[in-house]
Amino acid sequence: MPPVPITIVTGYLGSGKTTLILHLLPQLPKTYKLALLKNEFGDVAIDSELASSSAIGGVQELLNGCICCNLVGQLGDALDTLRKDVNPNRIIIETSGSAFPATLAMEVNRLGRETGNYTLDGVIVVVDVENWKGYEDTSYTAKMQARYTDLIVFNKWETVDERRYDDCLDRVGDLELQVATVKSDRGCVDQGILLGLDSAFAKEMDHLTHEDPGHTSDHEHYDHGSDHQTEVEVLSVTLSSEDVVAHGVSLDSLEIFLLSAPKDEVYRIKAIIKASQPPASSAGDVEPAVIHQGQTSAKYILNWAFGRWTFTPMSSAIPSTASVPSFNAPRSGSTVEVPDEVPIDPLLRMTVIVARGESDKWKKRIESQGYIEAEKTDAKGCCVSQGSCDCGLSLFAP
Secondary structure, three states: OOOEEEEEEEEOOOOOHHHHHHHHHHHOOOOOOEEEEEEEOOOOOHHHHHHHOOOOOEEEEEEOOOOOOOOHHHHHHHHHHHHHHHOOOEEEEEOOOOOOHHHHHHHHHHHHHHHOOEEEEEEEEEEEOOOHHHHHHHOHHHHHHHHOOOEEEEEOHHHOOHHHHHHHHHHHHOOOOOOEEEEOEOOEOOHHHHOOOOOHHHHHHHHHHHHOOOOOOHHHHOOHHHHHHHOEEEEEEEEEOOOOOOOOEOHHHHHHHHHHOOOOOEEEEEEEEEEOOOOEOOOOOEOOOOOOOOOOOEEEEEEEEOOEEEEEEEEEEOOOOOOOOOOOOOOOOOOOOOOOOOOOOOOEEEEEEEEOOOHHHHHHHHHHOOOOOEOOOOOOEEEEEEEEOOOOOOOOOO
16 A cells, blocks of 8 residues: 655644644545544643544544654554554644654654655644744744744734734744745635645655764754743643533633733633533634533533634533433422443533743632632532643642
């Protein structure tokens, strides 16, 4: 069998990587099998939930770490699982916002040489024009992502004036790159541009490692492990309830939290929530989920970046539990029995990605200011853990 082409999609936090991939899907032939390997911060596979509900043949997740360093050893097993289970025409690797593409490209090349099962087709970086100036000034990672690529996709340029866009072009031009660039149409790029790049970058890296196995790129000379992973810190938030009839989170309190998060301190907020009513996006749009008879809430995916957010209904509403009494039933003497084997999902599981040095402050705010709370007052409460982006250490709130 011919090797499976692999496309790497990278870009800084909130740049629009998942959106680019989701816009690619409708352009592919119905018989085309696309598989996705997704690397996410934290332990909640938010973007993978979005991808799984789309026309993607299979999704593998690498969580709680960076795919270009401490998780790179798991790459071969994850790709092999997709290749055997899905038999895809192509695999897309979507990295976390802090990943360097150079190390990942070299590992894909190595796996391709040793197994003959893969070939690196291209490395694509998504640049957020609207917010590039802010993180380009503070993030070495963002600049390195733009440097090691075959194609730069300028995203969110429609939301800024021409001067801001030209400034972004100039700053990227300072990197002295000789790669193709394209402007997205609100996150969409023609599949003929994205696929079949025949990666010049991959060939260059492969040539260097063949000529000198001890060769290290400029990116590797940089103190990769100790710096790029500390550019951001991660909070994992869980809100749970022992009450099986708890409807969901308080949307009013959650909105206050989303509005209060400044762009220079909080980079991304992702969550899976239960809600009894359809939550509204920052633009006021509401997309209700289907709630069947006997169900009191539905699951939604929250995606927040740079002050704007959306809620996407998950494919199915929360299953009702047969042992939960009807709200019209007499309350006196009634009991609620939940079999041990029936799990009670949390009302909310959230990943909050903040700037370096900001996690302690935001941990205390989330715990003390009622940003994350249930509609019902008898929820167990909010538990927040924190760590670096590889989540090597977690400190749990009491």
